Structures are given as C-alpha cells and as structure tokens.
Amino acid sequence: MFQIDIISRTPVYEQLVRQTEKFILLGILKAGDKLPSVRQLSAELSVNPNTIQKAFTELDRRGIIFSVKGRGNVVSDKALKALEVSRRSEFSEIKDKIKDFALAGISRDELHKYIDEIYDEMGEQK
Amino acid sequence: MFQIDIISRTPVYEQLVRQTEKFILLGILKAGDKLPSVRQLSAELSVNPNTIQKAFTELDRRGIIFSVKGRGNVVSDKALKALEVSRRSEFSEIKDKIKDFALAGISRDELHKYIDEIYDEMGEQK
C-alpha cells in the first residue's frame, strides 16, 4: 500500500503523511479503519520505526488519525472533512507558480488546456 | 530591489535566485546589466555573503548570469530565453498539486476561475 521513494528530496515521514492523506481522499482508507502498526510498516518499508512514528504523530496532530496507546492508529471521523478543508487552503500556494508562468509568457489558455487535460486524465483513472 | 523574507521556509539563496530571474523576466534586469556585488547585497540585505555567493553560483550554473573575476556578475544574453524555456519545463510540477485539488473535491471550474483572476490581476499590475 505505502510506497517510499528513497531518492526523493521530500522527507520519508512527509511522504508517509501525504500518502495516508491521499488514501483517505481516495476512499481507500475510511473513518474507523485501522492503519498498519508502526512496527509492521517499519518492517514492510524498511524504514526506521521512529520515522514511521513521526509520520503518525503528525497525522494525529492534524486530526487525520488518532493514536491510542496499546491499540494502534485509526482514521478519524473528521479526517475526510479536515483534508478537504486543508487542501483548499493550499489553493493559494500555486498562485506564485501561476504568476511565474504568466511572466514567462505562458498564456492563460495554455494553462486552462493543461488543467482540463489533467482532470480528464483523472476522470478516466477513477 | 531585492527583498528577503527571513521567516519563509524557502531558503534565502533560493529566494535570491528566484527574484533575480523574476527581474529579468519583468525586464527590470536586461542582458548586459551588472548585478550588485556580493558585498553590497550582503550588507543591504543583512544576509551572509556565503548565501549571496551561493545564489550567484546557482544563477551562473543555469546560464542566467556569468561571473567574471574582478568585474562582477552580469546578466547573460541568453538569460531571458533560457528562463522562458525553464519555466515551461516547470509546468509539470503543478500537475501533482492540481491532482490533489481534484481529489479534494475542487472542481475544474473553480480552478479556471482562480487562474483567470490571477491573470487579470497581473494585467492590471503590469
């Protein structure tokens, strides 16, 4: 299920956080579902337990999962909602990127076309 | 001219690189123009000279400026062209971001609208 790209510059724990969130948005993980245990994931991905722990701690902090000692990590009821809100708040993050494109002479039509392509592509996948 | 956001998560040297490129794309810096010296920028921005140097080295590496010993750093002739090409190659970088938005239930129409707003806004500024 989880997959780590060792070469990538984004930290392992962040990849784990991001992937977990993605699985929830995709409906692969649902509220109440139990995540693999720290040790299990550690063995499966050959990643140090501390690193897995760090990812889970972050997810717990974000209200995406809740960790209970002796029981494991479970997807929170409000996870999906929380994610949709937080993703939306990242909306403005691409603003600077788009401005850069505009500056480099990329027309708005080109961008519109690109976005449609991505959405079409996703629609087919899904 | 240059402005550093010390709190920002993006490294100072990267901010410098990005801003220099922006000035070139905006026509504020033209081929043949001399950039401020490392010392001058360092003092002006209260930034470690090593950091300024790192930015210039990176810009040189990208073919945006060329450093001549004892004469300073000058904007390359091919800078503008190079930037337009490289920006276009960054196009795919936002692909994952857009997919994330799509996943979080943000419609393509919302995105289109957002992009139009940005372009309109820039048109007025420019």
Place this chain on the structure above:
Amino acid sequence: MFQIDIISRTPVYEQLVRQTEKFILLGILKAGDKLPSVRQLSAELSVNPNTIQKAFTELDRRGIIFSVKGRGNVVSDKALKALEVSRRSEFSEIKDKIKDFALAGISRDELHKYIDEIYDEMGEQK
C-alpha cells in the same frame, strides 16, 4: 453504568478507576456493594480483561475496594472516607494550572465566576 472514551488520552484503566470512585462519591455504589466481574465488564465495554483487572488492582491498592478470590470485588467500608481525603490532597494539583491562567492574564474574578457556574450547574443536576 461504566462508559469508556476510547479516543481519550487518559488510559482506559484510569477512566475505570476514576468512574468507580465517582460512583462511590455519588452514592451510586455503597460500602459492601459488589462490582461487576472482570469478565462481565470486559464483555460489556469491549475492553481487554487485563485492563479491567489493572483498574481493580489499583482500586484495591487504594483501599477503595477489596478483592476476594472467588467472590469478586466489593466496595470497602472506608471507601467514601478515603476518597474524600484523597480528593482533598489533589487540591494542590490545580495550583500550577491556576498559576498558568493568572500568567495568561485571566483574572481571579473570571475564575471565581467560572467556579460558581460549575457549582450551580452541579447543584441542579444533583
């Protein structure tokens, strides 16, 4: 009777201890009353029997109940008295909390008002 909040940060066994003590203070459980058996509670609350046992052992240690092999767990004669004393000894525990509030600019009047509200609220419930 007993209710466990699985998400809560306070350990399940501690919730059990606390609730038992509360029932005694409220007069719901009286000296000589028999508590539900470990098995029964375990099934009822879907809680690991070890956890129930741990709670009972702790209550025994505190002199609130006494366990008789083969006969179950019974509320001690001195339970009520013991609890009133021990609660009073916890008095100082909130001292640091109150200092924190004072430091954060919360006035003593606010605190007084808050306490009155709680007592009023309880009076009505009771």
Place this chain on the structure above:
Amino acid sequence: MFQIDIISRTPVYEQLVRQTEKFILLGILKAGDKLPSVRQLSAELSVNPNTIQKAFTELDRRGIIFSVKGRGNVVSDKALKALEVSRRSEFSEIKDKIKDFALAGISRDELHKYIDEIYDEMGEQK
C-alpha cells in the same frame, strides 16, 4: 534558564515546551529573542539533541517560535497573543477537576479562598 526534572512523569520535550511558553508569558523571552541553539541546550541540560529538537519543532508548530535552518530559533511576534488564547482554551480542562472536588464535599468557598491565596502569592512574587 531551562531546567529539566528527570524524575517527573511528563516527558522532557514537553517540559521544555511548557517552560519556553512560561518564559514568554513572564516576559523573560520576548518576540524576536533568539533561543539557545539545539546543541547548546543539549549540552547544557545533558539532554539528547533529538529531544531538544522535538520540543522546538512543537513550539514552531504552535506558532510560538519559528525555526530557520542555519539561523536558529526565534520567538514569534504572535507568541504572546497565541499563548494567552491557548491558555484560555485550557480553561475547561479544570472543569472536571472542580466537579471532583465538589463531589468530595469541598465547598465552593474553600475553592474561592484557595484561588485568592494563589493569586495573592503570585502578586507578591511578580
């Protein structure tokens, strides 16, 4: 400045977080002040750098300080404000404790008196 109680049950990193916040509320640390470096604190308190790091990461996350690579940790401008708000939100935490006291036969007058004592005591210290 910082002091760790090794015997205490509350984790070292949490003690560090709490103490930093306290120093800010007391005005000992002000917005813009630089905190000791991870390594320095580590040596000073004989605590592993990772543990110090964990505390700083948490403070950064809470918006109390901001960590900048290569520069250090600085008290945020909004730190004081943020702390006053967060402390206030902990207000309800003592509700259950107070109810426990009421149940154990501690009168509201006793509590009022206790609070006044604490505030008086603090007034003199300050």
Place this chain on the structure above:
DNA sequence: GTGGTCTAGACCACA
C-alpha cells in the same frame, strides 16, 4: 502486541 519517549550517533542543507 502497540504507541511514545529517549539516547547515541551520523549526515545533509543552509547561513
């Protein structure tokens, strides 16, 4: 078994 904390020690990016 399951999560949480901590030490020891290494390595990297950045200033």
Place this chain on the structure above:
DNA sequence: GTGGTCTAGACCACA
C-alpha cells in the same frame, strides 16, 4: 555553526 532527518536500539506504559 544551526536546524532537520534518519537509523539503531532500548525501555516504558497500556491493552
């Protein structure tokens, strides 16, 4: 020098 990430390995509380 300064923060950030990661591994290896230990130990504890809890279920």
